[in-house]
Amino acid sequence: MSVQDEFSFINSITPKKYKQPHLVAGVGDDAALYSGNNDVEEIVCMDTMIEEVHFNRQTMKPFHIGYKALASNISDIAAMGGVPNFYLVSIAIPKHWPDTGLLEIYKGMEALADRYQMDLIGGDTVSSKHSLVITVTVIGRVLKGRHLLRKNAKANDIVFATGSLGDSMAGLELLLKSGVDFNFSKDEQALITRHQLPEPRVEIGQILAKFPRVALNDVSDGIASELNEIASASDVTIVIEAEKLPKSSQITSFSEDQQLHWMLNGGEDYELVGTVSEEDWIEIKKECEQKNYSITKIGYVTNGPAKVLIKQGDQMNLLQMLGFNHFK
Amino acid sequence: MSVQDEFSFINSITPKKYKQPHLVAGVGDDAALYSGNNDVEEIVCMDTMIEEVHFNRQTMKPFHIGYKALASNISDIAAMGGVPNFYLVSIAIPKHWPDTGLLEIYKGMEALADRYQMDLIGGDTVSSKHSLVITVTVIGRVLKGRHLLRKNAKANDIVFATGSLGDSMAGLELLLKSGVDFNFSKDEQALITRHQLPEPRVEIGQILAKFPRVALNDVSDGIASELNEIASASDVTIVIEAEKLPKSSQITSFSEDQQLHWMLNGGEDYELVGTVSEEDWIEIKKECEQKNYSITKIGYVTNGPAKVLIKQGDQMNLLQMLGFNHFK
Numbered sequence: 001m002s003v004q005d006e007f008s009f010i011n012s013i014t015p016k017k018y019k020q021p022h023l024v025a026g027v028g029d030d031a032a033l034y035s036g037n038n039d040v041e042e043i044v045c046m047d048t049m050i051e052e053v054h055f056n057r058q059t060m061k062p063f064h065i066g067y068k069a070l071a072s073n074i075s076d077i078a079a080m081g082g083v084p085n086f087y088l089v090s091i092a093i094p095k096h097w098p099d100t101g102l103l104e105i106y107k108g109m110e111a112l113a114d115r116y117q118m119d120l121i122g123g124d125t126v127s128s129k130h131s132l133v134i135t136v137t138v139i140g141r142v143l144k145g146r147h148l149l150r151k152n153a154k155a156n157d158i159v160f161a162t163g164s165l166g167d168s169m170a171g172l173e174l175l176l177k178s179g180v181d182f183n184f185s186k187d188e189q190a191l192i193t194r195h196q197l198p199e200p201r202v203e204i205g206q207i208l209a210k211f212p213r214v215a216l217n218d219v220s221d222g223i224a225s226e227l228n229e230i231a232s233a234s235d236v237t238i239v240i241e242a243e244k245l246p247k248s249s250q251i252t253s254f255s256e257d258q259q260l261h262w263m264l265n266g267g268e269d270y271e272l273v274g275t276v277s278e279e280d281w282i283e284i285k286k287e288c289e290q291k292n293y294s295i296t297k298i299g300y301v302t303n304g305p306a307k308v309l310i311k312q313g314d315q316m317n318l319l320q321m322l323g324f325n326h327f328k
Numbered sequence: 329m330s331v332q333d334e335f336s337f338i339n340s341i342t343p344k345k346y347k348q349p350h351l352v353a354g355v356g357d358d359a360a361l362y363s364g365n366n367d368v369e370e371i372v373c374m375d376t377m378i379e380e381v382h383f384n385r386q387t388m389k390p391f392h393i394g395y396k397a398l399a400s401n402i403s404d405i406a407a408m409g410g411v412p413n414f415y416l417v418s419i420a421i422p423k424h425w426p427d428t429g430l431l432e433i434y435k436g437m438e439a440l441a442d443r444y445q446m447d448l449i450g451g452d453t454v455s456s457k458h459s460l461v462i463t464v465t466v467i468g469r470v471l472k473g474r475h476l477l478r479k480n481a482k483a484n485d486i487v488f489a490t491g492s493l494g495d496s497m498a499g500l501e502l503l504l505k506s507g508v509d510f511n512f513s514k515d516e517q518a519l520i521t522r523h524q525l526p527e528p529r530v531e532i533g534q535i536l537a538k539f540p541r542v543a544l545n546d547v548s549d550g551i552a553s554e555l556n557e558i559a560s561a562s563d564v565t566i567v568i569e570a571e572k573l574p575k576s577s578q579i580t581s582f583s584e585d586q587q588l589h590w591m592l593n594g595g596e597d598y599e600l601v602g603t604v605s606e607e608d609w610i611e612i613k614k615e616c617e618q619k620n621y622s623i624t625k626i627g628y629v630t631n632g633p634a635k636v637l638i639k640q641g642d643q644m645n646l647l648q649m650l651g652f653n654h655f656k
Contacts, residue, residue: 028478029561030403030404030478030544030545031371031373031407032373033369033371034372035370036368036369037364037366041363042370043359044416045359045450046463047452048454048461049454050420050455050456050457052457053420053454054454076359077359080357080358080359089374090376092378092381123374124375126378126382127378128459129459130457130458131458133378133420133456133461135452141364142361147353150356150357
């Protein structure tokens, strides 16, 4: 990009107005400014997505790339019990990317940001020799003392998951097989949408943040990994039951083994998993049902060393974190 | 990097203790948390540096890369009149980078962070197919209403610059010619240090923030660019005098033309340039002199369209923003 092109590109992505009342200065100076507030804790997180590592032209259109880069960060804010307010975007652009594609990336972010009244307040635009690299920082807030940490799990808690698990990886499988432009069936498209346009669970996080002690994590790497993080931070044993894992009707077209693998290790569903006391679970379940948010009990917590066990029929096995990186 | 290597790497860069009293949760959960405060404005900025675009093995050792990636962000906080508190680092690592090099990058950041009692509170570690990409987000604070924006310049202000200009690019020239391991003279090494380990001017920013109306920018792209930004944001004409631009003794070994070009367009000096009323200038100059901080009057502001003029002897020319990207 020439200097002139860069100016005009930056100009085209600079917000014309802002939504958050506590913003003091957005894009256009050395840094952004927002007012402090004694009643809250500020939350900040940062995630990077790289072409050929986290996505490629076969699996994601530019709109999806932007949307998902922001969604993964919003999901982290949701997993702290917070609401997102601001985002900053640093993008490294290779020459082979057309300007229209770049604008689509920002449109994808905007579509999701609008839903939460979030403002784009800064970032950086640089050129890259090879791949597109997009790094997003999100800043949010939670009422003082209301944040939800992974270390909150205790024996006798129940373990829950929101929504359905494994869909994102099922969608990816379809995309890798047939490509982003294929004419998918309605059921297939539902899985693909979960991969390309995942929904962070901010609203459910807000319900959970009303309760005094919830351990929470978002499903970016798969629940095997997320639950191990909770077990380790809380020093408890977590037991889940394979039969209770929530799944969509669409994923059942794949083999049982495939389904279970994706539900446990797939990741990128951006659901929430966590633990809460039995009394509070009753309240939480009720409030989620009233609002039509799907949330499912999948297991329980016991005293014991930090580990995760999975019950399948009569068998009880150790559930280890595998991680999952499909383009490696 | 294998999953196991990644865990051990992340573990080795995770801070063992934190310094900022308002931090609630650092590295290790979905996001970091810090307490809000009614008396301040939070400041946030984000910068990316890419191998073969912003640096290469010929010009920067890993320690310098980390140091400079953080320095450029701290400089943005300084240019708002703030102090830095926290940083987040997202790093995309190609396979050809050894672990020792990566740790050196974080050591370079730590060396600078320690000076300002800054805490590393989050980020992301991903693999890259080609170049190393490092993106840093810095969060700082300024007393409510004390921030310094580019739009503050008014006619009859004086224009100032801190330190000396152009040294960073002179240092780069030496590095590109002879490489990072060459046995440079003491004078050459001074210029190289300004390129590899620039000093953000946080302390001078703090002095400036005590005054009611300072327009300020940091010198990342060269003063031609920075002053045009101030002129444009403030809608004033800025006039600077070539003879008054502050230069180091070391840079004078280069030709007059070369020196002037670097002082105007070189960038990466991370000095501060700005404008302030004549009365306040007297106070600022006095306080900087007492503390041994170098600050120099380089011109003045007039009513008129947004532009920057440069006086050289009898001539007055328009000073346009060129930008500067040495690896393109």
